[in-house]
Amino acid sequence: MKKVAKNIRLRRKEMGISQHELAVDLGVSKSTVSNYERNITNPCPVTMAKLSRALNVPVSYFFLNL
Numbered sequence: 015m016k017k018v019a020k021n022i023r024l025r026r027k028e029m030g031i032s033q034h035e036l037a038v039d040l041g042v043s044k045s046t047v048s049n050y051e052r053n054i055t056n057p058c059p060v061t062m063a064k065l066s067r068a069l070n071v072p073v074s075y076f077f078l079n080l
Contacts, residue, residue, distance in 0.1 A: 019053035021076045025069045026051075039068040 026036055033047045040047070040061065049055040050065075057065060066073045
Protein backbone atom coordinates (compact mmCIF):
# COMPACT_ATOMS: atom_id res chain seq x y z
CA MET A 15 0.00 0.00 0.00
CA LYS A 16 2.97 2.32 -0.47
CA LYS A 17 1.15 3.99 -3.33
CA VAL A 18 -1.77 4.91 -1.07
CA ALA A 19 0.65 6.55 1.38
CA LYS A 20 2.39 8.38 -1.45
CA ASN A 21 -0.90 9.63 -2.88
CA ILE A 22 -2.06 10.92 0.51
CA ARG A 23 1.14 12.93 0.89
CA LEU A 24 1.12 14.12 -2.72
CA ARG A 25 -2.44 15.42 -2.52
CA ARG A 26 -1.87 17.09 0.84
CA LYS A 27 1.15 18.92 -0.55
CA GLU A 28 -0.74 19.86 -3.74
CA MET A 29 -3.36 21.51 -1.57
CA GLY A 30 -0.70 23.30 0.47
CA ILE A 31 -1.85 22.07 3.86
CA SER A 32 0.30 20.84 6.71
CA GLN A 33 0.11 17.47 8.41
CA HIS A 34 -1.23 19.27 11.47
CA GLU A 35 -4.06 20.91 9.49
CA LEU A 36 -5.01 17.57 7.94
CA ALA A 37 -4.86 15.90 11.34
CA VAL A 38 -7.29 18.47 12.75
CA ASP A 39 -9.68 17.87 9.82
CA LEU A 40 -9.52 14.11 10.40
CA GLY A 41 -9.71 14.28 14.18
CA VAL A 42 -6.42 12.42 14.64
CA SER A 43 -2.93 13.38 15.79
CA LYS A 44 -0.23 14.76 13.52
CA SER A 45 1.84 11.64 14.16
CA THR A 46 -1.04 9.49 12.87
CA VAL A 47 -1.09 11.45 9.60
CA SER A 48 2.68 11.04 9.41
CA ASN A 49 2.28 7.30 9.92
CA TYR A 50 -0.26 7.14 7.07
CA GLU A 51 2.10 9.03 4.76
CA ARG A 52 5.09 6.87 5.67
CA ASN A 53 3.07 3.65 5.23
CA ILE A 54 3.60 2.63 8.87
CA THR A 55 -0.14 2.28 9.44
CA ASN A 56 -2.97 2.06 6.96
CA PRO A 57 -6.05 4.22 7.37
CA CYS A 58 -9.28 2.32 7.98
CA PRO A 59 -12.16 2.71 5.47
CA VAL A 60 -13.85 5.41 7.56
CA THR A 61 -10.61 7.39 7.66
CA MET A 62 -10.18 6.92 3.90
CA ALA A 63 -13.60 8.54 3.44
CA LYS A 64 -12.57 11.41 5.73
CA LEU A 65 -9.30 11.79 3.80
CA SER A 66 -11.16 11.98 0.51
CA ARG A 67 -13.42 14.75 1.85
CA ALA A 68 -10.56 16.67 3.49
CA LEU A 69 -8.40 16.44 0.36
CA ASN A 70 -11.31 16.96 -2.06
CA VAL A 71 -10.76 13.81 -4.12
CA PRO A 72 -12.68 10.54 -4.54
CA VAL A 73 -11.47 7.60 -2.45
CA SER A 74 -10.35 5.92 -5.66
CA TYR A 75 -7.70 8.65 -6.09
CA PHE A 76 -5.59 7.04 -3.35
CA PHE A 77 -5.55 3.72 -5.22
CA LEU A 78 -4.50 5.08 -8.62
CA ASN A 79 -1.50 3.37 -10.20
CA LEU A 80 -1.36 0.47 -7.75
